[in-house]
Amino acid sequence: RILIIGACGQIGTELTLKLREIHGNDQVIASDIREGAQELMESGPFELLNATDEPHIREVIAKYEVKEVYLMAAMLSATGEKAPMKAWNLNMDSLFHILHLGKEGIIDKIFWPSSIAVFGPTTPKNDTPQITAMEPTTVYGISKQTGERWCEYFHRKFGVDVRSIRYPGIISYKTLPGGGTTDYAIEIFHEALKNSEYTSFLAKDAALPMMYMDDAIKATVDIMEAPAEKVKVRSSYNLSAISFTPEILAEEIKKHISDFKIYYDPDFRQSIAESWPSSIDDSAAREDWGWKHEFDLEKMTSTMLEGVEKTLKENAK
Numbered sequence: 001r002i003l004i005i006g007a008c009g010q011i012g013t014e015l016t017l018k019l020r021e022i023h024g025n026d027q028v029i030a031s032d033i034r035e036g037a038q039e040l041m042e043s044g045p046f047e048l049l050n051a052t053d054e055p056h057i058r059e060v061i062a063k064y065e066v067k068e069v070y071l072m073a074a075m076l077s078a079t080g081e082k083a084p085m086k087a088w089n090l091n092m093d094s095l096f097h098i099l100h101l102g103k104e105g106i107i108d109k110i111f112w113p114s115s116i117a118v119f120g121p122t123t124p125k126n127d128t129p130q131i132t133a134m135e136p137t138t139v140y141g142i143s144k145q146t147g148e149r150w151c152e153y154f155h156r157k158f159g160v161d162v163r164s165i166r167y168p169g170i171i172s173y174k175t176l177p178g179g180g181t182t183d184y185a186i187e188i189f190h191e192a193l194k195n196s197e198y199t200s201f202l203a204k205d206a207a208l209p210m211m212y213m214d215d216a217i218k219a220t221v222d223i224m225e226a227p228a229e230k231v232k233v234r235s236s237y238n239l240s241a242i243s244f245t246p247e248i249l250a251e252e253i254k255k256h257i258s259d260f261k262i263y264y265d266p267d268f269r270q271s272i273a274e275s276w277p278s279s280i281d282d283s284a285a286r287e288d289w290g291w292k293h294e295f296d297l298e299k300m301t302s303t304m305l306e307g308v309e310k311t312l313k314e315n316a317k
């Protein structure tokens, strides 16, 4: 069976639903420190679980005879800056617990998400290569970079089958993100539909790599299904789809909502955004396990507007 830790988060929710569709509802155990979306809670087993509580993780893994773990719990970049030690402890402890379960042979396969936040101001900004300078400035980025080194170490030394991708900003409407720098690109859709205006906390020219949720889920499923020998990078793979600025996204939204207005009031998250790449070279993922994205800016924008509108109507009922 499969265990998702952090199943109620932005990516965890949709990943759990997808894995239940592929493997069967009772084969995929959702867990989180809080309950989540109704669809997730009702479609299969759920356990309340703190990702740093090692004995409890082991208990749940034994109870359901879990062989595969997706560790999706983490504190993101913006929230991490407000509680650095808490972010560090959550992001690192949870990873060590799972890597040790792999080393002991209790579980066979691990997915652990990294992020473009591993890069920093000294990294080439455009078409950032797979292997390059990495001097992250956020606690979140430091934890992801460190995590990548540990994943690679556990694979090389102990043969742990751990797989990872560096997610860009993920755009979706089912579950809201929690405390990231790329969250503006989701808020903007909600505000556009509710008020026809949005004040961005990033500057108008802050270009960041982004991806629609369905592509992120596809990448996650693909890398986990790939034969082990095809997964050559055991730290984490660069992954890319689209890259845009708040201004470009606003222009695209205006094609659907003609009176939409955008204002800019950058806060501390702007300097985080400035430290990250604008676009990513993901040729290693494309060559090694056949990664290919599907959603461009247009398709993502129309899908988001439809999805958010539906959600707003449902919430109003």
Ligand code: VAH
Residues within 6 Å of the ligand: 076, 077, 078, 114, 115, 116, 117, 140, 167, 168, 169, 170, 179, 180, 181, 182, 183
């Ligand atoms: C954040 N969305 O903004 C996350 C992410 C690409 C960055 O990992 O913190």
